[in-house]
Amino acid sequence: MTRLAASYVVGRDSTALIKAILVDPAFASAAGTLMTSPVEWVVGSMRTLAVPVTAANVQAGLAVLRRLGQVPFYPPNVSGWPSGASWSSSAAASTRAAAATKFASLGDISEVSNASATSRIDSVAHLLALDHFSDRTLTALALAKGNPAQLVATALISPDYLVV
Numbered sequence: 001m002t003r004l005a006a007s008y009v010v011g012r013d014s015t016a017l018i019k020a021i022l023v024d025p026a027f028a029s030a031a032g033t034l035m036t037s038p039v040e041w042v043v044g045s046m047r048t049l050a051v052p053v054t055a056a057n058v059q060a061g062l063a064v065l066r067r068l069g070q071v072p073f074y075p076p077n078v079s080g081w082p083s084g085a086s087w088s089s090s091a092a093a094s095t096r097a098a099a100a101t102k103f104a105s106l107g108d109i110s111e112v113s114n115a116s117a118t119s120r121i122d123s124v125a126h127l128l129a130l131d132h133f134s135d136r137t138l139t140a141l142a143l144a145k146g147n148p149a150q151l152v153a154t155a156l157i158s159p160d161y162l163v164v
Helices: 002-009 014-023 025-029 038-048 055-068 084-088 090-106 117-127 135-144 148-156
Strands: none
Touching: 038 055, 038 090, 055 090, 084 090, 090 148, 117 135, 117 148, 135 148
């Protein structure tokens, strides 16, 4: 913390402070420890796949959020929504799997569909803006690479996409 403060005090340069934060080992070690919230996952998935914004699709997204327990602007109490464990339950996993399948069927997955079977996993990583998949995820994705929609849905519910 002293090092971060020192980067700002010298010249009161906020750019230097932000750079110091981003390259700090404590910042880098936090990667992969926070599960995305239901809102982040639903909206992010729908936007990434360019799911058309229709009344039916918005309602489908809201229904998923209701089942996952995080409807925007309706927190359960003044503290907001619970985090972490409640979003990783088996019921939530089932809901995310069904939603991922729906989103993949509604969205634009042409980048993955048009790729050769051997490069589809790389294509889905590119589509989801992921730099890599874990070995365990790669094994699951390899089973789905013959079906582009299933491959995209599997990637959407993978720990590599759910945990930031």
